[in-house]
Each structure stands twice: as structure tokens, then as C-alpha cells.
Amino acid sequence: MADHEDGGLVGPERRDLRLDLVRGIGQWMVFLDHVPYDVVSWLTLRNYGFSDAAEFFVFISGYTAGFVYAPAMRHGQFLAVAKRLFKRVWQLYIAHIFLFLVFIAQIARAARRSDNPMYGDEYNIFLFLEHPDVMIGQALLLKFKPVDLDVLPLYIVLVLMLPIILFGMARRPNWCLIGSAIFLALSRRYDWNLPSFPGGNWYFNPFCWQFLFVIGVWCGFGQGAQIAKLIRSRAVLIAALAWIAFSFGIVMTWHFPVKTPDWLIHIIYPLDKSDLDMFRLLHFLALAVVFVRLVPQDWPHLKSPYFRPIILVGQNSLPIFCLGVFLSFAAHWFLAQVNGDVFAQVLVSFGGMLAMVVVAWLLNKFKELPDHFAPPETAQPSTA
Numbered sequence: 001m002a003d004h005e006d007g008g009l010v011g012p013e014r015r016d017l018r019l020d021l022v023r024g025i026g027q028w029m030v031f032l033d034h035v036p037y038d039v040v041s042w043l044t045l046r047n048y049g050f051s052d053a054a055e056f057f058v059f060i061s062g063y064t065a066g067f068v069y070a071p072a073m074r075h076g077q078f079l080a081v082a083k084r085l086f087k088r089v090w091q092l093y094i095a096h097i098f099l100f101l102v103f104i105a106q107i108a109r110a111a112r113r114s115d116n117p118m119y120g121d122e123y124n125i126f127l128f129l130e131h132p133d134v135m136i137g138q139a140l141l142l143k144f145k146p147v148d149l150d151v152l153p154l155y156i157v158l159v160l161m162l163p164i165i166l167f168g169m170a171r172r173p174n175w176c177l178i179g180s181a182i183f184l185a186l187s188r189r190y191d192w193n194l195p196s197f198p199g200g201n202w203y204f205n206p207f208c209w210q211f212l213f214v215i216g217v218w219c220g221f222g223q224g225a226q227i228a229k230l231i232r233s234r235a236v237l238i239a240a241l242a243w244i245a246f247s248f249g250i251v252m253t254w255h256f257p258v259k260t261p262d263w264l265i266h267i268i269y270p271l272d273k274s275d276l277d278m279f280r281l282l283h284f285l286a287l288a289v290v291f292v293r294l295v296p297q298d299w300p301h302l303k304s305p306y307f308r309p310i311i312l313v314g315q316n317s318l319p320i321f322c323l324g325v326f327l328s329f330a331a332h333w334f335l336a337q338v339n340g341d342v343f344a345q346v347l348v349s350f351g352g353m354l355a356m357v358v359v360a361w362l363l364n365k366f367k368e369l370p371d372h373f374a375p376p377e378t379a380q381p382s383t384a
Contacts, residue, residue, distance in 0.1 A: 016067075016297055017302040017303070017311055018291075018295055018297060018299070018302065019060050019063065019064065019314070020311045020314035020315045021295075021302065021307060021310055021311050021314060022056055022060060022291070022314065023056070023057065023060055023313075023314030023315075023317055024309075024310035024311055024312070024313035024314030024315075025053075025310055025314075026053035026056045026057055026314075027053075027313050027314065027317065027320050027321060027324055027356060028310075028313070028353050028356070029043075029044040029045060029046075029052070029053040030053050030151075030321070030324055030328075031324040031327055031328050031352055031353065031356065032044050032349055032353075033046060033052070033053070034148050034324070034325070034328035034329075034332075035328050035331045035332050035335070035345075035348070035349065035352075036332055037335070037345075038331070038335070038345050038348075038349055039342050039345045039346065040345060040346055040349035040350070041349075047251065047255070048247075048248055048251060049244065049247040049248060049251060049283050049287070050247045050250075050251070050271060050277070050279045050280045050282075050283035051280045051281075051283040051284040051287070054151065054204070054273070055212060055280065055281070055284035056284070057151070057317075058154075058155075058158070058209055058212045058213050058216070059212050059213070059215065059216040059284065059288070060216065061155060061158070061213065061216065062158075062212070062213035062214060062215065062216025062217040062218075062219075062220065063216035063217070063219050063220040064216075064220060065159075065162055065166075065216075065217055065220060066166075066169065066216065066217035066218065066219065066220025066221040067220035067221075068220075069081050069084075069085075069162075069166055070166075070169075070170075070220065070221045070222060073166050073167070073169070073170040074170060078163070078166075078167060078170075081163065081166060082163040085159055085160075085162050085163055086160075086163075088159055089156055089159050089160050092152060092155060092156045092159065092318075093156055095152065095318060095322065096142075096149070096152040096153060096156065097139070097140065098322075099149065099152065099322045099325060100139055100145075100146070100149060102326070103146060103148075103149060103325060103326065103329070104125055104128060104146065106326060106329055106330075107123050107125055107146070107329060108125070108129060110329070110333045123146050123147045123148070123329075124145075124146050124147045125146050127198065128144070128146075135197075138197040141197075142156070142194075143194075143195060143196055143197035144196070144197045144198075145196070145202075145203075148325055148328065148329075149325065150202070150203040150204050151204065151321070152321075153202070153204075154202070154204040154206055154209060157194070157206040158206060158209070158210060158213045161206075161210060161213075162217075165180075165210075165213075165214055165217055166217070169217060169218065169221045169223075170221075173218055173221055173223045174223070176214065176218070177214060177215065177218045177223075180210060180211050180214035180215075181211055183207065183210065183211070184207070184208050184210070184211040184276070187205065187207035187208050187275070188208060188275050192205075192207045193205045193207060193274075193275075194206065194207075201274075202274075203273075203274055204273075204274065205274050205275050205276070208274075208275040208276040209276050211276065211281075212276060212281065212284070231289055231292060231293075232292075232293065236289060237289065237290070237293060239286075240285075240286035240287075240289040240290050241286075241290065243282055243283060243286040244283065244286050244287065244290065247279070247283045247286075250268060309357040309360075309361075310357075312357060312360040312361055312364055313356050313357060313360045315360070315364065316359075316360045316363045316364070319359070319363060320356050320359065320360055323355070323356060323359055324352075324356060327352040327355060327356070328352070330352075331348040331349065331352055334348055335348060
């Protein structure tokens with residue numbers, strides 16, 4: 001979800017603008033997908049394949065972490081890396097709690113002003129409004145999460161795991177990846193997950209989603225070079241395109257009355273997003289293979305002004321994600337008040353996307369401001 005800052009732990013690095021581009025597109029998709037009954041959300045990935053923006057965020061976050069911290073880990077700076085990561089966990093936790101409180105206030109205010117309790121039920125905060133003393137404690141423990149606020153807690157847990165993952169990657173990267181796959185299999189077999197309140201488990205099971213995160217770390221550590229030749233082979237490309245086409249065909253049956261054979265239904269369903277269904281994972285990996293083939297790291301269009309707004313959004317992932325959560329509810333509330341037609345949906349959707357670009361541009365300008373200032377020159381004492 002969020003970028004990892006090196007904090008002086010690594011040397012000069014070349015930023016891969018492809019990651020920022022995909023992350024920016026993902027931010028737009030998350031915003032659109034969280035606006036119910038929005039015609040513009042038909043542009044997002046989830047309508048055309050098994051996976052969606054969640055897989056891209058988790059993989060890119062792992063890849064970035066591996067890329068940033070690999071040099072420090074190879075030079076034995078484990079404690080410095082762990083300190084930096086625990087500080088990052090704290091920052092993410094504070095961001096989540098702040099987002100949680102403001103989001104709750106936003107929904108409660110909308111419900112009161114419109115005299116419509118639907119918002120409390122729809123966003124799973126009705127119990128919070130009834131028993132705020134209990135629910136605040138559960139929210140601080142990350143057990144209670146309103147709808148649309150499941151991603152940051154997942155990322156907090158993944159970054160909390162990261163020192164151990166990086167320790168393993170620095171010594172036995174392939175065995176670390178295999179161990180992660182075994183952990184995924186055991187989690188799915190024995191239903192390991194973290195508890196939610198008042199019941200159930202986390203929507204994004206971190207014990208399963210860690211596998212995609214570790215794949216990203218493994219690639220960011222430079223291990224992707226081991227399979228670079230395989231990824232660029234014609235056979236793998238054909239297999240990836242075939243899986244993407246198969247996924248598209250199945251998803252189209254969700255939107256149109258097309259009969260799916262019973263034997264195929266038994267194989268595919270349920271597509272379990274919570275536990276990182278293998279059909280979703282394979283679809284993401286197929287998309288990644290095609291993307292790497294079509295968009296090399298030195299692709300000149302990455303520096304074109306047309307992609308610059310999307311890249312800016314991707315470079316400010318955490319604050320823009322928080323902004324997108326607020327904008328998605330505001331868009332939902334506005335469309336419900338005006339019984340929004342297609343024109344209103346398009347206006348609100350592109351208005352929200354533009355707002356994300358403007359805020360990302362302002363954040364970049366703020367980053368360019370100097371962090372230090374020169375002290376004023378000491379006045380020289382006058383001589384008589």
C-alpha cells in the first residue's frame with residue numbers, strides 16, 4: 001500500500017515508474033469500486049477477471065520492501081532495518097486509527113443529516129454507534145473494521161512480519177518462498193486467521209495474503225532474475241494470455257445469462273478472496289507476465305505528461321488511499337441524495353479521480369520544500 005522510505009539504509013536506487021503507474025491506476029480502481037452502482041466502475045479490473053487492485057497493491061508493496069531493504073540486509077544491518085519497519089508499522093497504525101475515526105464521523109454525520117440509518121448498516125458501524133465504548137477498544141485492537149477499511153490492517157500485519165521475511169530472504173530466499181507457500185497451505189487447510197469483532201475473522205486473511213507479499217519481496221530482492229528467461233518465454237506468454245481469456249469468459253457469466261457447465265462450477269467456486277484463492281493468484285501472475293512483456297522498465301511513455309498524473313497518485317499511496325476512502329463515501333452519499341443518473345455518476349467519479357491527482361500534486365510539491373533552513377547570521381558586535 002505505502003512506499004518504504006530508505007532512511008539512509010540503502011544506496012542510490014533507480015525508481016521503477018511502472019510500479020507507481022500500476023499503483024496509481026489501482027488507487028483509482030479502489031475509489032471507483034467503493035462507489036456503489038457507479039457506471040464508471042465498469043472500467044475497473046474486477047469486472048473482467050478474477051483478481052482486482054488488492055493483489056497489485058500487496059505484490060507491489062512486497063516488491064518495494066524487498067528492493068529497498070535488500071542492500072541493508074545483505075550488509076548485516078538487520079537491527080536498523082527492523083527499527084525502520086517497526087516505526088513504519090506505528091505510522092500505519094496511527095494512519096488507520098485516524099482514518100477510522102474520521103470515516104466513522106463522516107458516516108454518522110451523513111446518517112443523521114439525511115435521517116437515514118441505512119449508512120450505519122451498510123458500512124457496518126451501527127454497533128459502533130450503539131456501543132462506542134466497547135467498539136473503540138476493539139478498533140484499537142484491529143478487531144473491528146468498518147466496510148472499506150480492511151486493507152490497512154492487512155498491510156500493518158504484513159509489515160510487522162517483514163523483518164522475519166527479510167531475514168530469511170537474506171540467507172535462503174528460495175526456502176523462504178517455499179516456507180511461505182507451506183504456511184499458506186496450512187492456513188487454508190486449518191482455517192488460520194485473525195479474529196474480528198463481534199464475530200468472524202479478518203476479511204483479508206494475513207496468513208494467506210502473506211504469500212503474495214513474500215513473492216513480491218522475493219522478486220524485489222533480485223531473485224526474479226532466476227525466472228526472467230522463463231517469464232519472457234513464448235510458452236509462458238501463451239499460457240498467461242490463455243488464463244486471462246479464461247478468467248474473462250468466466251467473469252462475463254456473472255454479468256450475462258450464460259450457462260456454465262456444472263463440473264466447471266465445482267472446480268472454480270467459491271472464489272475465496274479472503275484466503276487468496278489460487279484462481280485469483282494465477283490471474284494476477286498472468287497479468288503481471290503480460291505487463292512485464294509489454295511495458296519494460298525503460299518504456300519511454302512512462303515519462304510522458306499523459307501518465308504523469310497517474311504516477312503522481314501512485315507515488316503518494318498512503319495519503320491518497322485515505323483520501324479515496326473519504327471520496328468514495330462522499331460520492332455514494334451524493335448520488336443517493338440526488339438519485340444520480342449516468343451523468344451524475346460520471347461527474348462524481350471523474351471529479352474524485354481529479355481530486356486525487358490534485359492532492360497528489362500538492363503532496364509532491366510539499367515534499368520538494370527544504371527540510372532544513374540556514375540559521376540567521378550572527379550579528380557582529382559594533383565597535384566603538
